[in-house]
Amino acid sequence: MERCKKFEKLIREYISGALNSSEQTSLQAHLEKCRSCREIFELHQILEKDLAAFPEASEEAFVRMRQNVTRSIRRKEGDRPIPWYQVFADQFTYFLRKPAIVAAVAVILFLVGFFSRNLIISSNGDTDSAFLKQINYSAERNDNLQEVENSPYLYSDVKFRDLDGQNIALSFNVTSHLELTRKKDDPLVKEVLTQSLLNQESIGNRLNALSYAKEIIDPKIKEALIFTMENDPNFSVRMKAMTGLAGYPNDREIQSAFLKILEKEEQVQMRLMAIDYLTNNQTDEKLLRDAIKELNRPEDAPVRYKLNQYLKN
Amino acid sequence: MEKSDQELISETLNGILGSFDMLMERYQRLVYKVAYGFGKNQQSTMDISQNVFLKAYEKLSSFRGESSFKSWLMRITYNEGINWSKRNNRHQESDIDEASMKNQYKDLSQEDELLARENRAQLLKCLLALNTRYRLAVVLRYFNDMPVREIAGVLECSEGVVKNMLFRSLQQLKNNLSRVSLGGIDGTL
Numbered sequence: 001m002e003r004c005k006k007f008e009k010l011i012r013e014y015i016s017g018a019l020n021s022s023e024q025t026s027l028q029a030h031l032e033k034c035r036s037c038r039e040i041f042e043l044h045q046i047l048e049k050d051l052a053a054f055p056e057a058s059e060e061a062f063v064r065m066r067q068n069v070t071r072s073i074r075r076k077e078g079d080r081p082i083p084w085y086q087v088f089a090d091q092f093t094y095f096l097r098k099p100a101i102v103a104a105v106a107v108i109l110f111l112v113g114f115f116s117r118n119l120i121i122s123s124n125g126d127t128d129s130a131f132l133k134q135i136n137y138s139a140e141r142n143d144n145l146q147e148v149e150n151s152p153y154l155y156s157d158v159k160f161r162d163l164d165g166q167n168i169a170l171s172f173n174v175t176s177h178l179e180l181t182r183k184k185d186d187p188l189v190k191e192v193l194t195q196s197l198l199n200q201e202s203i204g205n206r207l208n209a210l211s212y213a214k215e216i217i218d219p220k221i222k223e224a225l226i227f228t229m230e231n232d233p234n235f236s237v238r239m240k241a242m243t244g245l246a247g248y249p250n251d252r253e254i255q256s257a258f259l260k261i262l263e264k265e266e267q268v269q270m271r272l273m274a275i276d277y278l279t280n281n282q283t284d285e286k287l288l289r290d291a292i293k294e295l296n297r298p299e300d301a302p303v304r305y306k307l308n309q310y311l312k313n
Numbered sequence: 314m315e316k317s318d319q320e321l322i323s324e325t326l327n328g329i330l331g332s333f334d335m336l337m338e339r340y341q342r343l344v345y346k347v348a349y350g351f352g353k354n355q356q357s358t359m360d361i362s363q364n365v366f367l368k369a370y371e372k373l374s375s376f377r378g379e380s381s382f383k384s385w386l387m388r389i390t391y392n393e394g395i396n397w398s399k400r401n402n403r404h405q406e407s408d409i410d411e412a413s414m415k416n417q418y419k420d421l422s423q424e425d426e427l428l429a430r431e432n433r434a435q436l437l438k439c440l441l442a443l444n445t446r447y448r449l450a451v452v453l454r455y456f457n458d459m460p461v462r463e464i465a466g467v468l469e470c471s472e473g474v475v476k477n478m479l480f481r482s483l484q485q486l487k488n489n490l491s492r493v494s495l496g497g498i499d500g501t502l
Binding site: 008011012013015016017018039040043044046047048055056057061062064065066068069070072073074 | 330333334337338341342345349355358359362363366367370436437451454455460461472475476477479480483484486487490
């Protein structure tokens with residue numbers, strides 16, 4: 001046993017890669033005789049050569065993880081939605097690091113360049129351009145907020161003008177500026193409205209978009225309104241988004257968003273408006289009681305009082 | 314030429330998020346292996362890894378370069394793993410992902426594959442059962458090829474203590490393995 005103590009020290013040094021050759025010979029001789037030390041030594045060797053035995057994750061899983069990290073960082077830093085071009089840039093940066101993909105992209109670009117000349121010639125003189133068809137097609141396919149954010153078209157400098165109650169005049173920049181007349185429930189109207197709600201460049205444009213958005217009941221507009229209400233840095237915009245949402249009756253998603261407003265929003269007007277909606281739209285009373293428990297700050301007093309009054313009745 | 318960690322860190326601090334992505338790509342597998350000791354399945358381990366990189370980004374301006382970025386990141390991973398375990402406050406069984414183990418045995422015959430998979434699964438189970446500091450020392454030493462000096466930096470202890478931890482870990486692994494499998498690993502023990 002005493003002898004083993006001495007060799008244990010040598011094994012420790014061996015594991016750390018700090019054993020000279022005479023010590024190694026001496027250790028080897030001991031290992032041949034001592035089973036206990038040999039077992040430890042062999043375990044060390046197994047672990048050393050067994051690198052692949054540790055569970056691994058796929059490259060795709062790592063890419064997803066990194067994308068989640070960069071998106072969280074952007075959301076935290078910018079407090080605004082990630083524009084489609086940034087999402088594209090993330091993917092692009094990743095793909096650029098893969099030589100095979102770069103080569104494939106180069107071939108595709110060459111082929112696209114070669115054939116696009118013919119395409120331009122064939123579409124020449126078409127009044128409803130192929131481009132407009134593309135953005136219409138995109139607007140019809142984008143069903144939720146994330147799809148709109150990831151849309152290949154970014155609309156800026158957006159203006160809406162009501163024409164006759166039925167139609168709306170749309171004007172915006174997308175690679176080139178377009179002016180169109182569309183039905184209020186046209187997919188393109190919804191698409192452009194949704195994007196302009198998220199556009200952080202101009203508060204005026206967001207407020208303008210909001211005044212039309214509240215007239216159109218649509219899932220992706222609703223999602224954009226919730227996002228705006230929860231995240232827009234401007235109080236008037238948040239408040240107006242909230243007014244728009246109040247037009248959706250008895251909606252579970254909106255109830256849950258308004259409950260969040262009760263807990264997190266600093267502006268008391270918005271919290272009182274949330275109570276109005278919640279109490280007028282069949283919100284589960286248990287959820288309201290749970291919400292009261294969270295309202296512990298001194299400034300929560302009016303909100304707490306209003307909720308208690310409702311629950312007593 | 315590949316950029317150094319320090320260059321990528323400076324670029325990140327200047328607002329180039331793509332450089333942080335490169336740092337993540339460089340160290341994601343390392344973080345994953347260390348985090349696996351706490352998460353013990355792919356989903357939880359990915360969640361921990363994600364938190365680690367977010368923390369690293371938030372604290373990046375406080376990284377002074379006194380240790381290597383790798384050691385610093387390992388320290389964050391270790392702390393995040395501990396926090397994650399506390400938050401999830403339960404002793405997890407080592408449910409090793411079948412899918413992630415599968416690829417490692419593709420070149421073996423069916424019989425050898427079964428044996429290898431069983432032995433390695435047992436080894437991994439015993440490894441995951443070690444206490445957190447011992448486990449981290451083993452993972453860094455054997456699965457990340459980190460020198461004892463750097464492991465000591467991560468664990469904030471002396472090199473002597475790390476050597477001792479590694480030896481004690483091997484002793485404990487040996488005892489646990491002979492308890493669960495009298496046949497030993499690869500028939501060598």
